Amino acid sequence: MSAGLVIPALLLLVYAALHDLAVRTVPNWLPVALLALGVCARLLDHSLLAAFCVAAVAFVFLFVIWVAGVMGGGDVKLWAATVLLIPPAVATELSFFLDILLFGGALALIYLALSFVVPKPKGLRTGGRLRRFLRAEMWRIGRRAPLPYACAIAGGAIVAILPHQLQP
Numbered sequence: 001m002s003a004g005l006v007i008p009a010l011l012l013l014v015y016a017a018l019h020d021l022a023v024r025t026v027p028n029w030l031p032v033a034l035l036a037l038g039v040c041a042r043l044l045d046h047s048l049l050a051a052f053c054v055a056a057v058a059f060v061f062l063f064v065i066w067v068a069g070v071m072g073g074g075d076v077k078l079w080a081a082t083v084l085l086i087p088p089a090v091a092t093e094l095s096f097f098l099d100i101l102l103f104g105g106a107l108a109l110i111y112l113a114l115s116f117v118v119p120k121p122k123g124l125r126t127g128g129r130l131r132r133f134l135r136a137e138m139w140r141i142g143r144r145a146p147l148p149y150a151c152a153i154a155g156g157a158i159v160a161i162l163p164h165q166l167q168p
Contacts, residue, residue, distance in 0.1 A: 008037060034081040035081040075150055119142075
């Protein structure tokens with residue numbers, strides 16, 4: 001994947017993670033933008049059909065998980081769109097999926113551990129954006145609210161994309 005596609009893809013993934021962390025949503029335009037970058041990347045290496053097949057299988061699998069109520073719709077769309085950013089080889093795709101699962105597991109363990117340590121916020125206080133974010137996150141951790149899984153998806157994607165860019 002060319003640097004002209006990698007840098008915007010990485011920035012979009014980081015934005016998706018931060019947005020999900022802050023408000024627990026993934027804007028619909030983000031998966032669309034990542035899908036467009038992925039299509040461009042796969043057109044450049046002539047692997048669009050194979051990549052679409054992998055993305056379709058991933059989407060069906062993730063759709064079932066969404067129907068079961070385990071994962072949010074924004075996360076499903078983000079993950080399926082991000083599949084197109086990864087070269088469609090068995091080893092890289094499996095590594096990508098495992099990276100996401102490992103990041104997700106680590107995220108879950110961190111949030112679970114914090115739920116026993118972080119005090120529940122008391123009352124509504126004013127403050128800057130960072131302070132409001134931290135209070136909201138403390139509240140989410142305290143009630144064991146859904147995880148910002150876009151963080152795991154972004155982490156897995158970045159770990160899967162960067163090694164291909166660092167090769168000579």
